[in-house]
Amino acid sequence: MNAPTTDQLPVVVVGAGPIGLAAAAHLIERDIEPLVLEAGPSAGHAVRGWAHVRLFSPWAEVADPAAEKLLAPTGWARPDGTAYPTGGDWADQYLQPLADVLSDKVRYGMTVTGVARAGRDRIVDSGRDEQPFTVHIQTADGNEERITARAVIDASGTWSTPSPLAANGLPALGEKSAADRISYRVPDLTDPAVRARYAGKRTAVVGSGASAFTALAYLADLAKDEPGTHAVWILRRGITGSTYGGGEADELPARGALGLRAKAAVENGYASAATGFRTESVERDTDARLVLVAEDGRRLDPVDETIVLTGFRPDLSFLSELRLGLDERLQAPTALAPLIDPNVHSCGTVYPHGVNELSHPEQGVYLVGMKSYGRAPTFLAMTGFEQVRSIAAAIAGDQEAAERVELTLPETGVCGGAGLFDDPDAAQSSEGGGCCAAPATLQIGIGAPATASGGC
Template sequence: MNAPTTDQLPVVVIGAGPVGLAAAAHLVERGIEPLVLEAGPSAGTAVRGWAHVRLFSPWAEVTAPAAEKLLAPTGWVRPDGATYPTGGDWAEQYLQPLADVLGDKVRYGVTVTGVARAGRDRIVDAGRDEQPFTIHIETTEGREERITARAVIDASGSWSTPSPLGGNGLPALGEKAAGDRISYRVPDLKDPAVRARYAGKRTAVVGSGDSAFTALAYLADLAKEEDGTHAVWILRRGITGSTYGGGEADELPARGALGLRAKAAVEDGYASAVTGFRTAAVERSGGQLVLVAEDGHRLEEVDEVIVLTGFRPDLSFLSELRLGLDERLQAPTALAPLIDPNAHSCGTVYPHGVNELSHPEKDVYLVGMKSYGRAPTFLAMTGYEQTRSIAAALAGDQEAAERVELTLPETGVCGGAGLFDEPEAAQAGVGGGCCAAPATLQIGVGAPAISGGC
């Protein structure tokens, strides 16, 4: 039997989140065989990690057209496009059904540990582009395997690598040792165990984006019911007029309301703000923690710390590939200027595709949140356009690959973690982005609540 040619090999997609599954749907539409590798036990495993958080985006903006085409023959009907799903809704009502339709094209419980050119480390030039890729994986049973692929689309997101507490981008001294008291997620206070963790406690919330706003609002609600509950909001810079976002003037009423809720938490005394504080160390004091700043300033003891300082891509398993990444954002070089959070919100990011996502290593693409590196302004719709363009390029349709087929709403939508819990409230306001886009602020570091392999 003859060995398959490179073109007959599958395209490996890393991650069965929203953008990874959209990539698979676009590949199927183009007659290209995908193989989706998901580390978790189900589709949207990362999304399920923030199942309690409601998106700023309505259903109409978080489903991919190619995916809907695959789902249609099964009788699947998209939920009301004007309503806003929670992460749990998104996973159960869209992502899992899509993965089920893809069937054995999706493998669960598989962790990618390395990607390389077959027989070529990153030093070797000779015949490099002609070689297929070899993907090293490990199953949940501890078994190692090798998969050969014609191309690799990395949609693994950044949910698994939250940025640390330390103000210099590295873990603060003592941060790891205090890990039992430090969380990097917006708490689900409807969970009795989580509620008990924070009820009647002093909790430091570190971050300046929508995730921090959400945590502050949740803790303020808890403080109204549980005496002794108090939040200490730690900001790396000062409070300015834009600290709380756009408020009533925000293009997204839901996002504006979120900032106003955080502001009310401070003004009503349920939270206190500490500005200009860059954490250098965490020390234990009895059963509590003390945060110490770079200048030696020490805060009053707290019981818990919630760190919401953003996410970053895990590039470790791509070390044998030749990636072209911006030195600041860790995003593809051509994409970085378009998504720089110093200049752009998600509404001003131009739709982009294969040209902006290409690397020196041919046929390797980072998509979704992974493509944005440390920039927080990602939209699900943008990720769907990315994968449409890449699938077209892999099919040899360069004209379609370079054609822009996405028009973002004029509102300049951004996504993030919403606070809506009631269905009627969740229908208020205008659309948003996917899953990890805090408001563009002039202070601190954006802290997306949810990335989920988007």
């Protein structure tokens, strides 16, 4: 039997989240076989990690058009396009049905541990571009598999790799040993066990983006019912006019309302702020409470818990044998990085992009979705859908379609440069209040109405 040609091999998509499943839908539209490998047990596994959080985007902006075409014959109908789903809604009502339609083209419990050119490590030039990719996998039961692919689309996101506590990007001294008292996620206070963890406690919240706003709002609500609950908001910079975002002038109203709720938490005494505090170490007092120590020697009063919300970063470890072209600061594709650099841009000045900005020296490998943005905090789901549409066209050989822009962002989803990164310290960190961050890191408080329009 003859071995299949490269064009007969599947395109491996890493991750069955919103952008990975959209990539599969666009590949099918191009008569290209996708194989989606998901480490979790279900579609949208990472999204389910923030199931309690409501998006700033309505349903009309978080369902990919090619995916909707696949779903239509099943009788699936998109929920009210003006309504705002939670992460759980998104996973249950859209992502899982889409994965079910894709059927055996999606495999669960498949952790990708490495990707390389067949028979070529990253050093070898000879015949490199003619070789298919070999994808190394560890299954949920501990077995190893190898899959041969014509191209690889990495849509694995950044949710699994939150940034640490220290301001230098590395774990603070004592951070790992204090892991029992540190969380890197916005707490779901509707869960009784989680609620009990923070009720009546003093909690440090580290970060200055929408996730930190959400945690402050949640804890303020908790404090109204549970006396003794108090948040200590730790910012690496000072409080300025832009600290709480655009407020009522924000073009994404729900995000503006969230900033105002965080501001109210401080003004009403449910939270206190420690500014210019760059954590260097974590110690324990005699009661095993945590004491955060800054680089300048300042020591905070002990806290019972710490919530670290300083952004996310891409896991590039399983791509180490590929020749990637990544920006040295953002860890985003070299051509894309200048367009998303938070030192320069807000999402209002990032135009839709595709295969040209997402290509690497290694032909046939693409980082998409939030992972393509590296450490930059600004990302729109609609932008991800456009990314994979362009890439699928390029893999199919339709370069004209690949280079054509087919995305028009909603008017209210385009944000002006509001000076959120005027402070250099804010610009250097993904905790800075970026214009439109990934859905997983843009949240509203418990019970707050989601009234925003836009792509976040």
